[in-house]
Each structure stands twice: as structure tokens, then as C-alpha cells.
Amino acid sequence: MTDHSPTLNTDTNPRTDGMASVLRESPAAHGVLLALFCLATALILSLVDIVTRGPIADRGREDLYASLAQVVPDEIHDNAMTDGAMTVTDAEAGAVTVYVARRAGTPTGVAFEMTGQGYGGAIRVLLGIDPNGELLGVRVLAHAETPGLGDKIEEAKSDWIHGFAGLSLSNPGPEGWKVKRDGGQFDQFSGATITPRAVVDAIHRGLEFYARNRDTLLSAEETGSQ
Amino acid sequence: MTQDYVSIARNGIWDNNVVFGQLLALCPLLAVTGTATNGLGMGLASLVVLVLSGVVVSLLRQAITPEIRIPAFVLIIACIVTVVDMSMNAWLHDLHKQLGLFIPLIVTNCAILGRAEAFASRQKVLPAAFDGLMMGVGFTAALVVLGATREVLGSGTLFANAPLLLGEHFGFLEVSVIPEYSGFLLLVLPPGGFIMLGILLALKAMIDARQGNKPRGAESEPTHSRIFTAAGVLQPSTEGDGAA
Numbered sequence: 149m150t151d152h153s154p155t156l157n158t159d160t161n162p163r164t165d166g167m168a169s170v171l172r173e174s175p176a177a178h179g180v181l182l183a184l185f186c187l188a189t190a191l192i193l194s195l196v197d198i199v200t201r202g203p204i205a206d207r208g209r210e211d212l213y214a215s216l217a218q219v220v221p222d223e224i225h226d227n228a229m230t231d232g233a234m235t236v237t238d239a240e241a242g243a244v245t246v247y248v249a250r251r252a253g254t255p256t257g258v259a260f261e262m263t264g265q266g267y268g269g270a271i272r273v274l275l276g277i278d279p280n281g282e283l284l285g286v287r288v289l290a291h292a293e294t295p296g297l298g299d300k301i302e303e304a305k306s307d308w309i310h311g312f313a314g315l316s317l318s319n320p321g322p323e324g325w326k327v328k329r330d331g332g333q334f335d336q337f338s339g340a341t342i343t344p345r346a347v348v349d350a351i352h353r354g355l356e357f358y359a360r361n362r363d364t365l366l367s368a369e370e371t372g373s374q
Numbered sequence: 375m376t377q378d379y380v381s382i383a384r385n386g387i388w389d390n391n392v393v394f395g396q397l398l399a400l401c402p403l404l405a406v407t408g409t410a411t412n413g414l415g416m417g418l419a420s421l422v423v424l425v426l427s428g429v430v431v432s433l434l435r436q437a438i439t440p441e442i443r444i445p446a447f448v449l450i451i452a453c454i455v456t457v458v459d460m461s462m463n464a465w466l467h468d469l470h471k472q473l474g475l476f477i478p479l480i481v482t483n484c485a486i487l488g489r490a491e492a493f494a495s496r497q498k499v500l501p502a503a504f505d506g507l508m509m510g511v512g513f514t515a516a517l518v519v520l521g522a523t524r525e526v527l528g529s530g531t532l533f534a535n536a537p538l539l540l541g542e543h544f545g546f547l548e549v550s551v552i553p554e555y556s557g558f559l560l561l562v563l564p565p566g567g568f569i570m571l572g573i574l575l576a577l578k579a580m581i582d583a584r585q586g587n588k589p590r591g592a593e594s595e596p597t598h599s600r601i602f603t604a605a606g607v608l609q610p611s612t613e614g615d616g617a618a
Contacts, residue, residue, distance in 0.1 A: 182442045189453045196457050203464035292475065296408030296562070299475070304538055338559050 211289065212274075216247055216259050218303075219276030219285035224256045225249035236364060241357045246365060257284055258358065258365060264350030267342040268292035271301070275354040281362070286312040286351055291343075298343035308335065308344070317355045325352040379504055386508025393516035393571070394578045398485035403517065404567035406476065408528070411536045413521030414514065416476045419458075421510025423480050424489060426454050428506030431494040438495065447490040455480050472539045485513065523570050528562040530555025 216229050229247040237243045241262070249257040257278045264271040271291040276284035286309055288301045300306035311334070326332025327345045336344045358365070392398050402420075406412045430450050431438075438446045459477045462470040470477075480486070489509055494502040526532055530552035537545045560566045 178439055178441045181437070181439060182445055185442075185446050185449050189449045192453055193456055196460050200460040200464035204460065207463065207467040292478075294405060296406065296412050305535055339563050 215274050215287050215289055216276075218287050219274050220247075220249045220257045220259050221284065224251060224278075224284075226251050229259065236361050238357055238361060240360075241353065244357065248365075255279055255366060260354065260357075261289065262350040262354040262357070264346035266291055266293050266346040267298055267340070268294060271343070271346050271350065273347055273350045273354070275351060277355070277358050279366070280316070281355065281358055282314060282316045283312050283351070283355070285310075288347065293343045294340070297337065297340040300337050300340070301343060301347050308337075309347075311335075312351055317352075317359055325349075379501070382501060382505050383508045386505060386510075387512040387515065391516055391578075392485040392509055392513040393520070394575060395512075396485065396488065397575075398488055399483045399513065400571075401482050402476075402479045403520065403571070404564045405479065407517055407521040407524055407567055408562050409525040409531075409535070410518050410522035410533045411539050412476075413517030414533075414536075415473050415539050416479065417510070417514025417517040419473050419476045420480050420483055420486070420513055421507065423451070423454055423458060423483075424486055424506035424510040424513070425503050426458070426506075427451050427486050427490055428494040428502040429499055430454065431490040432497055432499045432502035435495045435497075443491065443495065444487075447487055447495075451486050451490065452481055485509065520567070520570055520574060523574070524561045524566055526551045527570075528558050528560075528566060 213230060220229065227248075227250045229249050233245055233247050235243050235245050244260050244262075246258050246260040248255055249259070257276055259274060259276045262273050262275060264273060269292040271293070272289040274287050274289050276286070278284050287303060288309060291299070291301065293299050293301065300308055303309050320333050323331065324333045325348060327334045327336040327341060327348055329336055329341055330345065332348065334344060334348050389395055393400075393403060399420075402416060406416045427447075427450060431447060434446075434450070455477060459470075459474075462477070463474070489506060493505045497505070522532055525534065530550065532549050532551050533544075533547040536547040537543075540547070558566075561570065
């Protein structure tokens with residue numbers, strides 16, 4: 149909004165309410181007044197942040213629970229997946245929190261989050277993967293893509309995200325894990341290529357992350373389930 | 375300076391309509407009016423912020439000196455948008471999931487600053503709030519009309535995904551106007567927004583000319599409309615070109 153600064157021109161000031169006293173006309177007073185405004189704004193924002201931080205985190209967690217249930221079917225596990233959370237540090241992907249699904253103590257799937265760089269910022273993608281490295285399901289948790297163009301990655305707006313279930317690193321091969329415009333097998337959207345490209349890339353990186361850490365995850369799961 | 379409410383309403387909805395009268399807010403306008411539903415969401419969110427900023431600016435109008443008014447208004451508007459965003463995320467989470475994308479875009483809407491400057495800063499609270507409401511209604515109407523035209527001609531649907539925004543009761547709004555339509559991409563993309571906006575502006579000018587009105591409500595607040603129009607068009611934006 150700094151574009152408006154050229155319009156700061158007292159010659160064209162239309163205000164005629166005559167309220168300005170001598171004191172208020174000194175330049176320092178304007179600075180002080182503006183500083184007070186900034187202070188008040190900062191105070192209000194801090195207060196609202198303090199009040200809303202807890203509920204917003206709760207809502208985020210509820211969304212995560214709901215999403216976990218979408219990428220890992222309830223039938224294949226009998227544990228509360230959020231209890232089996234562990235953090236795996238990977239050279240490429242960094243620290244990743246992995247939620248483990250188990251039935252009778254045996255791992256039946258994992259779910260974790262990957263981040264892709266979309267057109268409007270980070271796109272958070274949740275992946276569910278079975279022990280053999282096949283995708284159980286994928287959902288987009290949060291994004292800031294353009295409404296009407298890039299938001300077809302949401303399940304609510306398009307079936308596109310369902311097309312990943314059942315795929316793995318070898319199906320399709322490395323050349324297929326791209327949008328069609330780049331020679332791969334996934335549809336882009338009219339007017340939006342960057343967004344699906346970012347999602348496809350995030351999923352592919354997630355599968356690679358699982359392949360790299362599969363043994364770690366499985367052995368850790370065994371100790372975790374005891 | 376006191377305007378009666380009828381003329382405030384007429385001004386906000388038709389004569390000095392944010393989009394078709396003042397040519398403001400083109401950045402969020404072109405970015406989101408690919409569908410009627412998105413236009414409606416953006417319009418309603420902007421309406422709330424317009425009313426709130428009108429009230430706050432009007433309450434503080436004696437405290438804000440002319441020299442610092444622009445930064446003060448920007449602060450107030452940014453603060454309101456952020457507070458609305460955070461509160462909705464915390465307590466109206468489902469609605470926020472639908473409108474969430476639009477709320478940060480409101481900050482790029484110079485029409486809100488324009489109304490604070492041209493109206494709310496010189497009026498009592500009630501007229502200022504009413505002006506915000508009417509400007510918001512006018513803006514929403516413009517967004518829905520533009521969005522609907524682009525959606526029908528560009529995608530062959532109308533109010534697609536409306537139940538997501540308004541709830542299941544509004545499922546009837548969602549219609550496929552042209553079945554088996556392969557789409558006309560140009561109209562969905564921002565250039566199509568400009569083209570359609572131009573056509574609608576011409577239509578409004580025709581209607582005004584036929585009724586013998588002065589075009590664009592130019593008799594009121596001419597200087598400020600022009601200043602903010604320039605700022606609005608030039609506004610660089612990360613969301614503006616929408617090539618997501």
C-alpha cells in the first residue's frame with residue numbers, strides 16, 4: 149500500500165473541520181501521533197493473536213486428524229495415529245513428523261506432510277503410504293493458490309488429488325512424475341501449471357523420503373510399538 | 375456534507391460504484407472473478423471490512439490529523455483485515471476455509487482506503503457505516519455480475535462450488551448453463567477480466583447516457599477517485615495476474 153504515499157500532499161488536503169490546534173500542527177506531534185497509532189495497532193494485533201493462537205492451533209490439529217483419516221483408511225489400523233507420531237531427520241527433507249498406522253502392533257501405513265512451493269506460497273500436502281511404498285491417499289492441507297485457478301488441488305473442488313492413490317516410485321517411473329506439460333502423466337489445470345507441478349513434485353519427494361527412510365521407519369516402529 | 379441515506383445508497387450501488395463508477399479495486403477484482411462464487415465470497419468479505427473500517431475511521435476522525443491520515447488509514451485497515459482473518463480462523467473455521475483465500479486479498483483493495491479518505495473521515499459513524507455497507511453491496515454486485523459473465527462464457531457453469539461457500543442449502547445455485555462446454559480459457563484468465571470489465575463499463579455508460587445522468591458519478595469527490603484510480607491500477611501484486 150506504499151504506492152499511496154505520493155498522494156500525501158497537504159496542498160490538496162480536503163479537510164476543513166478546523167480542529168487543528170497550534171500544538172497539533174508541529175511536525176513532531178504528527179510523528180508522535182502516528183507512533184501512537186502504530187503502538188495501538190500493534191497492541192490490538194498482539195492481543196488478538198494471544199486470544200486466537202490457541203483456538204487456531206486446535207482447529208489446525210482437528211483438520212490434521214480429519215485429513216489423516218482421509219489418507220490412511222480407518223480399516224487398516226486400530227491405533228490412534230497421532231499417538232504414534234515420531235520425527236525423522238532426513239538429509240534432504242529435513243525434520244519430518246511421521247504418523248504411524250498400526251494394526252495389532254504391526255505397521256500398516258505411515259502418513260507425513262510434505263511442502264511444495266506453489267504460485268502463492270507454500271502448499272502443505274499430506275501423504276499416506278503403505279509399507280510397500282504405495283500411496284494410500286493424498287490431500288492438500290493448506291495453500292494460498294489463486295481461487296478459481298490453482299485451488300483445484302483441493303479435494304472439495306476437484307477429483308484431481310484422488311488420481312495419486314495406488315501410485316508409487318516405480319509406478320509411474322521418474323519420467324512420469326511430472327505434469328503433462330513437462331512430459332509427465334499428470335494433468336495441469338487451465339491457467340495453472342505451477343500449482344499442480346508443485347504438488348506432483350512434493351508427492352514425488354515424499355515417496356523418495358519414504359524410500360530412503362523405510363528401514364529406519366520400520367525398525368523404529370517396532371521399538372515404538374512395544 | 376451530510377448526505378441523505380437514499381443518495382448514499384444510490385451512490386454506492388450505482389452512480390459511484392467501486393468498480394463501475396470509481397474503477398477501483400481492479401487487482402482483487404480481476405484475480406477472483408473467474409467464477410460467480412469467488413466473486414461473491416470476495417465481495418462479502420470486503421463488505422465486512424468496508425463497514426468496520428468506515429466505523430473506526432469515523433470514530434477516530436478528530437484524532438487523525440490531515441498530514442498523517444494516509445498511513446493512519448492504512449494501519450487501521452490492515453489491522454482490521456488481520457483481526458478479521460485471525461478471528462474467523464479461530465471461531466468460524468469452516469467459513470474461514472472457504473473465504474480464507476480472499477481475506478488477505480482485501481488489503482490490496484484501495485477502494486477501502488478511498489472510502490476512508492473520501493467519506494468516513496468526514497462523516498458521523500452511522501452514515502460512514504451505511505456508506506461502507508452500500509459500497510460493499512455495490513462492490514459485491516459488481517463482482518458477482520463480472521464473475522457470472524466470465525464463468526458462463528468461460529466455463530459454461532454458474533455459481534460452481536457455491537455450496538462450499540454458502541452451505542448445502544444453496545446447492546440449487548450451482549447450474550451447468552452450457553452442458554458439454556469445452557471452455558473459453560481467455561475469459562477465465564485475467565485478460566478476460568479486463569475485456570469483460572470493459573464491456574460492462576460500456577453497458578453502464580450506455581444506460582447512464584440513456585437516462586441523461588452524468589457518467590461515473592463524477593460530480594462527487596472527483597480528485598480522490600482519480601488519485602486512487604491511478605494507485606489502484608498500478609498496484610503491484612503477487613496475486614494480481616493469477617497465473618497460478
